[in-house]
Amino acid sequence: MSLTLCLFISGLISQIVVSTGNFLLIIFGILALWLGTILLIIYQRNQEKKKYLEILERFLREKDQTHDALKHSEEKYHKLIANMNEGLILTNENNQIVFANSTACNILGQHRENLYGKSFLDFVLAAEDRQNLGLGGENNSGMPHREEVQLGRGSGETIWASLSISYPKNNKEEPSGAILVLSDITDKKIAEEKLHKLTTSLNQKIKQLNCLFDISDITGVPGITFEGILKRTLDIIPYGLKYSHDTWVEIVFQKKRYASKNFRETKWTYTSPIKAKKQKLGYIRVGYLEEKPIIKKDPFHINEKILVKNIAEKLGQIIEVKNMEKALEEAEKKLDELQNQQKQHDKKYQFRKISG
Numbered sequence: 001m002s003l004t005l006c007l008f009i010s011g012l013i014s015q016i017v018v019s020t021g022n023f024l025l026i027i028f029g030i031l032a033l034w035l036g037t038i039l040l041i042i043y044q045r046n047q048e049k050k051k052y053l054e055i056l057e058r059f060l061r062e063k064d065q066t067h068d069a070l071k072h073s074e075e076k077y078h079k080l081i082a083n084m085n086e087g088l089i090l091t092n093e094n095n096q097i098v099f100a101n102s103t104a105c106n107i108l109g110q111h112r113e114n115l116y117g118k119s120f121l122d123f124v125l126a127a128e129d130r131q132n133l134g135l136g137g138e139n140n141s142g143m144p145h146r147e148e149v150q151l152g153r154g155s156g157e158t159i160w161a162s163l164s165i166s167y168p169k170n171n172k173e174e175p176s177g178a179i180l181v182l183s184d185i186t187d188k189k190i191a192e193e194k195l196h197k198l199t200t201s202l203n204q205k206i207k208q209l210n211c212l213f214d215i216s217d218i219t220g221v222p223g224i225t226f227e228g229i230l231k232r233t234l235d236i237i238p239y240g241l242k243y244s245h246d247t248w249v250e251i252v253f254q255k256k257r258y259a260s261k262n263f264r265e266t267k268w269t270y271t272s273p274i275k276a277k278k279q280k281l282g283y284i285r286v287g288y289l290e291e292k293p294i295i296k297k298d299p300f301h302i303n304e305k306i307l308v309k310n311i312a313e314k315l316g317q318i319i320e321v322k323n324m325e326k327a328l329e330e331a332e333k334k335l336d337e338l339q340n341q342q343k344q345h346d347k348k349y350q351f352r353k354i355s356g
């Protein structure tokens with residue numbers, strides 16, 4: 001009995017020991033699994049953190065590169081604006097200058113500090129140009145446009161400038177100031193003015209030459225009298241003068257007076273004598289019906305005076321030619337009379353000779 005009990009107790013203890021060992025193994029396994037899971041989670045988080053750090057590092061690196069590129073672009077942009085050949089001026093919605101590059105300052109003859117806060121219209125001379133520019137006024141259509149205006153520089157000089165004006169818009173699609181690009185075109189304007197003067201002078205000389213040719217042509221009209229020449233000259237002379245439509249002509253020759261239909265006595269006149277063999281036989285007088293721009297204290301240009309003088313000399317030459325033709329006609333007539341008398345005398349002589 002005692003032996004059996006001992007064996008039973010011994011087997012029970014062995015089972016308990018075995019069960020306890022299995023339990024410990026299970027607990028250890030669970031702990032190992034939990035620890036592995038924790039380590040795996042920590043590893044994954046470290047990997048994600050590393051990935052996020054790489055992304056952040058790449059973003060910061062790209063941000064630095066973008067900032068450097070933007071800074072370089074801004075430096076290049078400012079350098080381009082500072083060194084551009086055209087002047088650049090920016091104004092705000094109150095038409096005040098908020099920026100001007102070096103070229104604009106040089107064109108206007110002002111320091112940059114003196115320009116800020118001023119209106120660009122302060123430098124525009126003509127009231128009509130100030131109105132046409134439409135800077136901050138009712139004439140501002142918002143459409144880009146180009147203008148040529150005269151500007152006053154800080155030194156008191158006057159220059160011509162070409163303006164290209166555009167109007168940037170704000171978020172409300174409303175004009176918020178203006179962008180003006182200006183160029184000094186004074187030399188171009190001076191050249192154009194010189195060309196215009198030369199062209200005008202050339203055209204005027206052509207008119208004067210045509211006038212002289214027309215005077216010469218009428219002398220060749222068959223059977224025209226000197227009185228007819230004078231009357232035609234009245235119509236031709238105005239076309240040789242600058243203000244042809246506003247010119248009257250008067251010709252006095254040997255106390256006979258001829259005048260254009262629009263003749264009216266005015267104070268803007270020029271007179272040239274008509275001479276033949278240094279003897280004054282009359283004069284040509286031209287005048288303007290209305291006041292004209294004065295050229296060296298005289299309404300008539302020197303070339304116009306020379307034209308009238310040449311026409312007067314031409315009429316004097318025509319008079320001499322007409323006098324010579326008249327004298328030649330008289331001489332031929334006398335010669336014919338002498339020849340007829342001689343023929344009559346010869347006939348009488350032959351008749352007497354036959355009769356005798």
